[in-house]
Amino acid sequence: MDLPPRAAGLYSTWWSFVSYAANAVSAAGDFLYNLIDVSSAASSISKSVGGDYANYNPIGISQLFSVARNIAKAGAALGSANPNAQIDQSMVAEAPWSRPLVDQLAMPSWQARSQVTYVNEAGQRVSEYFTVGIDLVLPSTVGDLQSQISSSLDGMLTAGPTEGTPRRGQLVSVDSITLLSV
Amino acid sequence: MFAAGSAHYLKPSGGGTTPGTVMFLTADVSQDVAGLDVSAGAVRWALRCVYRRHRRYTGQVLDTCGDDRAALAAQVDQWACTAEAAWLYAYDTVAALNATQLAEQLCALGWELSRQFGTSPRAMWVVLHKGKRVTVRHDRDASHGGAATRTKWAHTITIADARALSVLAPRDGTAAATDVSVMAAAVLALMDWWDAQNLGRWSVTGAALGWRSYRATLGPKSVVIDHDETLLAFERRAVYGGRRDVAVVGAPGAPRYAELDFEAAYPTIAAACMLPCAYGGQLPVEAFDPSLYHNPSIGVIAEVTVATDQPRWPARIDGKVFYPIGRFRTTLAGPDLEDAFEAGAVVQVHEAHWYRMSRHLAAWGRWVGQLMAAPASVVPEPVRRAAKHWSRAVIGKFAQRGWSTRPWVGPPCDGWVIEQTPFLGKTHQVVTIGLDGVYYLSEADQRGDHERPAVLAFVEAHVRVRLSRLIGGLYQHAVVQWDTDGLIVSLPRLGELAMRRGYVTNRAGVRGFDIDRLLRQWSQVCWPLTIRCKTIMERMVLYGPQHVVSDTLTKLAGVPHGAVQVRPGVYVGEVRPRLGRASPDDPTGFGAATTAEFTINGPYASGWVLADGSVRPPEASVTPDGRNRLLPWPHTRWAHAGDRLGPLQALWADGLWRAIEPQPPPPQQQQLPVPGRRDEPIHDQAGTITGRQRIHAV
Numbered sequence: 032m033d034l035p036p037r038a039a040g041l042y043s044t045w046w047s048f049v050s051y052a053a054n055a056v057s058a059a060g061d062f063l064y065n066l067i068d069v070s071s072a073a074s075s076i077s078k079s080v081g082g083d084y085a086n087y088n089p090i091g092i093s094q095l096f097s098v099a100r101n102i103a104k105a106g107a108a109l110g111s112a113n114p115n116a117q118i119d120q121s122m123v124a125e126a127p128w129s130r131p132l133v134d135q136l137a138m139p140s141w142q143a144r145s146q147v148t149y150v151n152e153a154g155q156r157v158s159e160y161f162t163v164g165i166d167l168v169l170p171s172t173v174g175d176l177q178s179q180i181s182s183s184l185d186g187m188l189t190a191g192p193t194e195g196t197p198r199r200g201q202l203v204s205v206d207s208i209t210l211l212s213v
Numbered sequence: 214m215f216a217a218g219s220a221h222y223l224k225p226s227g228g229g230t231t232p233g234t235v236m237f238l239t240a241d242v243s244q245d246v247a248g249l250d251v252s253a254g255a256v257r258w259a260l261r262c263v264y265r266r267h268r269r270y271t272g273q274v275l276d277t278c279g280d281d282r283a284a285l286a287a288q289v290d291q292w293a294c295t296a297e298a299a300w301l302y303a304y305d306t307v308a309a310l311n312a313t314q315l316a317e318q319l320c321a322l323g324w325e326l327s328r329q330f331g332t333s334p335r336a337m338w339v340v341l342h343k344g345k346r347v348t349v350r351h352d353r354d355a356s357h358g359g360a361a362t363r364t365k366w367a368h369t370i371t372i373a374d375a376r377a378l379s380v381l382a383p384r385d386g387t388a389a390a391t392d393v394s395v396m397a398a399a400v401l402a403l404m405d406w407w408d409a410q411n412l413g414r415w416s417v418t419g420a421a422l423g424w425r426s427y428r429a430t431l432g433p434k435s436v437v438i439d440h441d442e443t444l445l446a447f448e449r450r451a452v453y454g455g456r457r458d459v460a461v462v463g464a465p466g467a468p469r470y471a472e473l474d475f476e477a478a479y480p481t482i483a484a485a486c487m488l489p490c491a492y493g494g495q496l497p498v499e500a501f502d503p504s505l506y507h508n509p510s511i512g513v514i515a516e517v518t519v520a521t522d523q524p525r526w527p528a529r530i531d532g533k534v535f536y537p538i539g540r541f542r543t544t545l546a547g548p549d550l551e552d553a554f555e556a557g558a559v560v561q562v563h564e565a566h567w568y569r570m571s572r573h574l575a576a577w578g579r580w581v582g583q584l585m586a587a588p589a590s591v592v593p594e595p596v597r598r599a600a601k602h603w604s605r606a607v608i609g610k611f612a613q614r615g616w617s618t619r620p621w622v623g624p625p626c627d628g629w630v631i632e633q634t635p636f637l638g639k640t641h642q643v644v645t646i647g648l649d650g651v652y653y654l655s656e657a658d659q660r661g662d663h664e665r666p667a668v669l670a671f672v673e674a675h676v677r678v679r680l681s682r683l684i685g686g687l688y689q690h691a692v693v694q695w696d697t698d699g700l701i702v703s704l705p706r707l708g709e710l711a712m713r714r715g716y717v718t719n720r721a722g723v724r725g726f727d728i729d730r731l732l733r734q735w736s737q738v739c740w741p742l743t744i745r746c747k748t749i750m751e752r753m754v755l756y757g758p759q760h761v762v763s764d765t766l767t768k769l770a771g772v773p774h775g776a777v778q779v780r781p782g783v784y785v786g787e788v789r790p791r792l793g794r795a796s797p798d799d800p801t802g803f804g805a806a807t808t809a810e811f812t813i814n815g816p817y818a819s820g821w822v823l824a825d826g827s828v829r830p831p832e833a834s835v836t837p838d839g840r841n842r843l844l845p846w847p848h849t850r851w852a853h854a855g856d857r858l859g860p861l862q863a864l865w866a867d868g869l870w871r872a873i874e875p876q877p878p879p880p881q882q883q884q885l886p887v888p889g890r891r892d893e894p895i896h897d898q899a900g901t902i903t904g905r906q907r908i909h910a911v
Contacts, residue, residue: 043625043650050624128622142623154809162623164636164643164654183635213622 032129034098037091042127044083045073045095053099054106062103066096098127106209114174118210122173126211135212141165142211143180148203149188156203161187169210181205219440220492223663226428229414231404233266234296236289237375237393238303240312255280256312261393262292263401270295276393286318293370294343300415302400304390306337306374310629316341316372316648317628324370326648328618330655331417332631338373338417339646342366371417375400379419379602380595399595406596423581423603424610424663430576437491438665444492447566450544451514451670452612453527453534455697456677456684457758462816462859463826464754465693467705472748472766473732474699475676475739477585480604482675483578485741487512489568489667496565503554505567512547514667515565519543521558524820524830525681530841533865535819537833538850541841546670548678568667577607612666614641614657621654623647679739686738687714696758699747707731757817757863772811784811816863821846821870824857831865846870 034042052072055063064072070089077087105124112122126142129135143163150156163180170176185202241257259278264270277288293299303309310316319341320326329340344367353361375381380399381389389396407415407422412429416422439445475481487509496505496513505511519526524536528543542563545553553559584592584600592600623630623645630647634654643656676698683700684692691707692700708726716734718727728746736743753763759770769776769784776786785808820828832849833841846852846869862870 046625126622126624128624130622162632162634162645164634164639166636166638170637179637183637187633187635 032098032125032127034127035091035094037088038094038098041086041088041091041095044086045092046099046127048073048076049092049095050099050102053096054103056103056107060107062100066093069096095127102126102209102211105211106207109173109176109210110207112173114172114177116173117171118169118173118176123169123210123212126213129211129213139167140213141169142213143176144209144211145180145184146206146208147184148206149184149200150203151200158206176210177205177208180208220437221440221662222434223431223436223438223665224428225431225433225435226413226425231265231408231415232298232300232371233264234292234299235263235265235397235401235404236292236299236301237261237263237397237400238285238289238301238309238313238315239389239391239393239396240303240309241391256282258285258313259393260285260288261397263397265401265404267296282314282318285313286315286322289315289370290319290322290324290343294368296368298369298371300371300373302373302375302396304375304396306339306372310372314628319370320649326646326651326653327366327369328620328653329371330618330646330653331616332644332646337631338371338377339648340369340371341648342369344368373417377418378403378422378599380599382594382598402593402595403599406593419599419602420606420610422599423607426581426603427574427577427607430580431573435490435571435573436665438662439492440664444566445664445666447544447564448514448666448670449612450516450529451546451674452666453529453673453677455673456527456536456680457696458524458536458819458830459694459755459758459828461693461826461828462755462757462818462822464752465703465826467703468751469704470693470701470750470753470763471704471707471728471746472699472701472750473744474747475679475742476745477582477604478676478698478742479608479672480578480581480585481741481743482672483574483608484582485575485578486671486675487570487572488574488671489665490571490573491569492667493567493569496567498562498565501562501565503551506547506551506554510570512568512570512667512671513550513565514544514546514568514670515550516542516544516563517550517553517559518561518563518835519553519558520560521553521556523556523558523685525556525685526553526558527677528833528841530833530843535831535833535843535865537831537841537843539832539844540835541833542835542839543841546667546674548671548674550674552678552681574608574668581607608669608672610663611668612664612670615662615664616655616657618653618655621645621647621652623650623652625650676742679742682738683735683744694755694758694761698742701750701753701761704728704749756813756815758819760813760815760817762813769811769813772813776811779810782813784813785809786811816859816861818863819865821849821851821856821866822859822862823851824859826859829856843869 033039049069052064052069053062057063070092073087073092074089077084102124105122109118109122123141130140141164143165145161145163146158147161148156148158161184163183170179181202184205188200188202237260239259257278257280259276262273262275264273264275267273275292279285289301293301316324316326316339322343324341324343325345327340327342331338346365346367347362348365350361350363375389375396378400380403381396382399385395385399389399404415412426414425416425489512493511496515498515501515505513518540519528519542520540522538524538526543526545526549527534527536528541529535530537530541540560550559581600581604585597585604587597589597626647627649630645630652632645634643634645636643636656639656639658641657643654645652645654647653680695680698680700684695688702688707688710691702691704691710693703694701704726707728711726711728711731712724716727716731718725732744732746748766750763750765753761753766755761759768761768772784773786776784779785787808816822818828820830822828829849829851832844832851834844836842843865846858846866852858858870860872
C-alpha cells in the first residue's frame with residue numbers, strides 16, 4: 032500500500048501506537064478512542080518521549096489512524112458475521128505493509144492475524160497473536176475461514192518437537208481474526 | 214510413471230575453507246548478577262575474537278567483556294568490519310540474543326537481516342550483512358526490462374549456535390555457556406581439523422557439515438536427485454524411523470539387564486551395503502519378480518499388502534507407525550520387502566519402483582566409522598563427537614525437506630520476530646523471521662537439492678531387518694525393549710537360554726554364561742553390523758521404548774535434557790515455550806525459559822498392555838477402499854484367546870478399548886518365568902527409582 036507521504040514518514044515509528052489505539056474496544060465492543068484522543072496523546076508523547084517520536088505531525092497521524100481503523104472495522108465485521116456468510120470486501124482490509132499492487136494481482140495473499148488462547152508447554156494459559164497465511168484463494172464462507180484457521184493453529188501447536196515447531200501447546204480458542212490483504 | 218526431466222546430479226563439495234574471523238559470545242542469560250542494574254538494560258557478557266586467517270591480524274586472540282549492550286554491539290561491529298565474513302558463536306543463540314539484544318543493536322549500526330536463517334526447536338542461526346553495494350550488470354537485462362543489478366555486501370556476520378555443531382561434551386555444556394574459552398576450544402579444534410582434511414566450506418550446523426563431508430567423498434555423477442514431488446512422496450512413504458517397542462511394561466523379569474546396541478549402525482550399513490543412487494522406473498506389478506532382489510545393482514520399493522502373524526514390518530495407520538500383525542497395506546524398501554517375501558507374508562503388490570544401486574556412501578561410511586573409533590590421541594575429541602553426530606544426521610538428510618526463502622511483508626517492528634506461520638492448505642512448515650521490519654518467509658516445500666529419501670528408507674530397513682532377527686530369534690524371550698539400533702535384554706533369562714545352547718564358560722570352576730561368544734554369534738547373524746554390550750543395569754522400569762528408568766540409564770523422550778526427578782514419575786525441567794516473539798504486538802520479547810513438570814504416566818507401548826504387563830502387537834485389517842485400520846481390542850486374536858487387558862493403555866488405543874475396573878494386583882513372583890512363552894507373567898521386585906536423578910539421555 033502506498034501511504035500518503037506524511038503518513039509514510041511516521042509509519043515505522045507510530046504504527047504500533049496508532050494501531051493499538053484504533054483497535055482498542057470496550058467490553059461492549061465500542062471503539063475506545065477516536066482521532067482526537069489519538070492525536071492529543073501522540074502530541075503529548077512526541078514532546079515527552081522525544082527521540083524518534085519527536086517526528087510527529089497531526090495530518091500524518093490522522094492518515095495512519097484512518098488505515099488502522101479500517102483494519103479494526105474489517106476485523107469487527109468478520110467477527111460479527113454469520114458463519115454461513117460469504118467473505119466480502121467489508122471483512123478484508125489492506126495492510127499498510129502490503130506488497131506492490133502488481134505482486135498482489137499476480138499472487139493474491141492474505142494474513143489472518145488471529146488472537147489465540149492456548150495452554151503452553153509450561154502449562155500456562157496464554158493469549159497471543161498468531162499470523163496464518165492464505166495464498167491465492169480465500170475460504171468461501173466466514174465459518175470455513177474460522178474452522179480452517181483453528182485447525183491449522185491446532186496442528187501447529189500440537190505438532191511434536193521432532194517436526195521442528197518451536198511451540199507446543201493445546202489450543203483453547205481462536206478469539207478474533209483480522210483478515211489483511213498483503 | 215513419475216515425471217522426468219526434473220533431476221540433477223548431487224555435486225561433490227567444492228573448495229572453500231573455514232571462517233577466518235570467529236567470535237565467541239557468552240552472556241549471563243539468568244540476569245541474576247550481583248551489582249548489575251538489569252532494569253537499565255545491563256547484561257554481563259564476554260566476547261572473544263580469534264583471527265584464524267586475516268591479512269593483518271592472523272593469530273591474534275582478543276578478549277573483552279562488559280555489561281553494556283551497546284558496547285557489545287559496537288565491539289562486534291568493529292571486529293566484524295575488519296573482515297569480509299565473520300562468524301559469531303553463542304552457546305544458546307536465542308538466549309544470548311535475547312539477553313544482549315545484539316541483533317537489534319547491530320541493526321542500529323547499519324547491519325541488515327539477510328534471507329539466510331534457520332530455526333529449530335532449540336536453536337537458531339542468522340546471517341546479517343552491512344555495506345550494500347549495487348552494481349549494474351552488463352551481461353543481462355532484468356525481468357522488467359531495465360538493467361539488471363547485482364547486490365554485494367562489504368561485510369557479513371553469521372550468528373550461530375555452538376551447540377548445533379555437537380562438539381561440546383555434555384560435561385562442558387554448563388561451562389561453555391559461561392566461559393568463552395571452553396566453547397572456543399571445541400569449535401576451533403573442529404575448524405582446524407576440517408581445514409587439515411581439506412573438506413571445503415564451513416556450515417552452520419553439524420548436520421550440514423556432515424553433509425559436506427559426505428559430498429567431499431563423492432565422485433561426479435554418482436547420485437541423482439529428483440525433484441518430482443510424487444516420486445519423493447512415494448520414497449518418503451518407505452521411511453518409518455527405527456523399530457521400537459517393549460515386550461513388557463513395568464519391571465520386567467528378574468533383576469540385571471543389559472543394553473546392547475549395534476556399533477555405528479548407520480555408517481556401517483553405508484560402508485557395506487549398496488544403496489539407491491538413481492531412480493530406475495516403475496515395475497509391472499502383475500508379474501512382479503522377487504528374484505530382482507538377488508541383483509545387487511537393483512533395489513525395489515513397493516507398496517504391498519502383507520498378511521502376517523509376526524509384528525515385523527512397519528505400516529502407517531492414521532498417520533502413526535505401527536508394527537502390526539494381521540493384514541495391512543504398507544510401503545517397504547528393499548531389505549524389508551525381501552524379508553517379507555521370504556517369510557511368505559506378501560499377498561499382493563500394488564505399486565513397485567526400482568532404483569539403481571551403488572556404494573556412493575561407502576567411502577564416507579568407512580571414514581566416519583574410523584573417526585568415531587579412533588583414539589583421542591589421533592582424532593581430537595570434538596571431532597569424534599561431531600563425527601558421531603554426522604553418522605546419524607547425514608543419512609537422515611537424504612529425507613530432509615528442502616527450504617525455500619523469499620522476502621515477505623509485515624508491520625514495522627523493533628527487534629526480532631520469529632513466528633511459525635501456518636498457511637491454509639499447506640502441510641509443510643513455514644517460518645517468518647523479521648528484524649527491524651525486514652521480513653523473510655521460509656518454507657519446507659520439498660525443493661531441496663539433496664532429497665533422495667530412498668537412501669534413508671534402505672538404511673533404516675537394513676538396520677530394522679537385522680534388529681528383527683534378534684527380537685524374533687531364538688532369544689526373543691530375553692528381549693524386553695528395542696529402539697532403532699539397540700535392545701535391552703534380561704541377563705538372567707538370556708543366560709539361561711544361551712547356556713542351553715552351549716554358550717558356557719568355566720571360570721575358576723564356576724559355570725557361567727559366555728555373553729562374549731553369544732554376541733559374536735549375534736554379530737555374524739547381523740553382518741555387517743556388530744553388537745556390543747553398552748550398559749549393565751541392576752533394576753529397571755519400562756514405561757515404553759523411549760521411556761526407560763534404571764539405576765544406570767534413564768531415557769525419557771519428551772523430558773528436557775537436564776531435568777531432575779522430584780518425586781516418582783515426576784520430573785522438573787527447563788522449557789522455553791516460545792522460540793521468539795510471537796508478533797510485533799507481543800511485548801514479552803524472546804520466550805524466556807521457565808520450569809515445567811513432566812509426569813511420566815505411560816504406558817507408551819505401541820501394543821496392547823495386558824494385565825500382567827506383557828505387550829501384544831496391535832492387529833490390523835484393510836478396509837475395502839484399501840485403508841489400514843486397527844482392530845478394536847474385542848476383535849483381536851488376543852481377546853479371543855482370553856488375554857486380559859491391563860487397566861491402562863497408550864494414547865493410540867483410545868476408542869479401541871473400554872477401560873475396565875482396576876483389579877487387585879497379582880502376587881509378585883520371585884522366580885523367573887520359564888522361557889518359551891511370551892505370555893507368561895513376568896514380574897519381579899525391581900524397585901522404583903527414587904531420589905533426585907539427573908537425566909543424561911533423552
